[in-house]
Amino acid sequence: MTLRLDEVQVHHKGEQLFAPVNVSIGAGEITTIMGPSGCGKSTLLGAVAGNLVHGFKIVGDIFLNGRRLNDMPMEKRRVGILFQDDLLFPHLDVFGNLAFGLPQGLSRTEREEIIVHNLKRAGLEEFIRRDVATLSGGQKARVSLLRTLLAKPEAVLFDEPFSKLDKPLRASFREFVHEQIAFLAIPALLVTHDFEDSCGGAVIELRQNPQLAGDMNA
Known part of the structure; x- marks a missing residue:
């Protein structure tokens, strides 16, 4: 590429x-x-x-x-873009925010498998159901990047x-x-x-x- x-x-x-x-x-x-x-x-x-x-x-x-x-x-x-502000959706948990970046047409099981796999790579697998407001600045930044990358x-x-x-x-x-x-x-x-x-x-x-x-x- x-x-x-x-x-x-x-x-x-x-x-x-x-x-x-x-x-x-x-x-x-x-x-x-x-x-x-x-x-x-x-x-x-x-x-x-x-x-x-x-x-x-x-x-x-x-x-x-x-x-x-x-x-x-x-x-x-x-083309994905990441800004200095995380721009995460406050009404969604980590799973919901990451699911937003995934392509349409995936089953819930497929979405969960993809999200869990990527959170593990980021060292954040235990945060899958966390309210994004409770995340640290570094954690929010990683979730925001993952959401951008999940859109492929x-x-x-x-x-x-x-x-x-x-x-x-x-x-x-x-x-x-x-x-x-x-x-x-x-x-x-x-x-x-x-x-x-x-x-x-x-x-x-x-x-x-x-x-x-x-x-x-x-």
């Missing part, structure tokens, strides 16, 4: 937000996007995910496993997923993320302000168009 960005830019009101991005991310690899606040990092992820705000325009080509994504609706891209995306985008965790939890969750991406052999693009999050992988420095400084937020 490969996620490829060829001369990808995002324009707003005719202005180019950042220099063209060229990257090819292979199976199990994580490429990190870094840069100052406001340079367009999250906007770049939006371009890949297909949820750019109205008024923004993609220039260049985005390919995922040979499919050109530019004109595809978000729901058909097979062909690529995953991470928008500062470690930023709200304290240092020990950040290191543990970072390791878990890298393990899961390697295990599933899918490409991933990670936005962060912390170089340690790259774990030695490829890093792209994104620089904002100086003419737009102060006008845009990443």
Whole structure:
């Protein structure tokens, strides 16, 4: 599996937000996007995910496993995204949250088998019926990642997923993320302000168009 960005830019009101991005991310690899606040990092992820705000325009080509994504609706891209907030459903327990990410058509037994298997991999099998409000920050982050991965995306985008965790939890969750991406052999693009999050992988420095400084937020 490969996620490829060829001369990808995002324009707003005719202005180019950042220099063209060229990257090819292979199976199990994580490429990190870094840069100052406001340079367009999250906007770049939006371009890949297909949820750019109205008024923004993609220039260049985005390919995922040979499919050109530019004109595809978000729901058909097979791209998962994880934000710094866990966005778990408070009215559902851990099982319900994870079941939400599974494909349609599975029996309850099949869903439970899949969920139990994945919770074991995350070391959270005893939490299957827990109210998500009772989970720690690190546990919520892992459940949120599992829900994203259970949808079987062909690529995953991470928008500062470690930023709200304290240092020990950040290191543990970072390791878990890298393990899961390697295990599933899918490409991933990670936005962060912390170089340690790259774990030695490829890093792209994104620089904002100086003419737009102060006008845009990443």
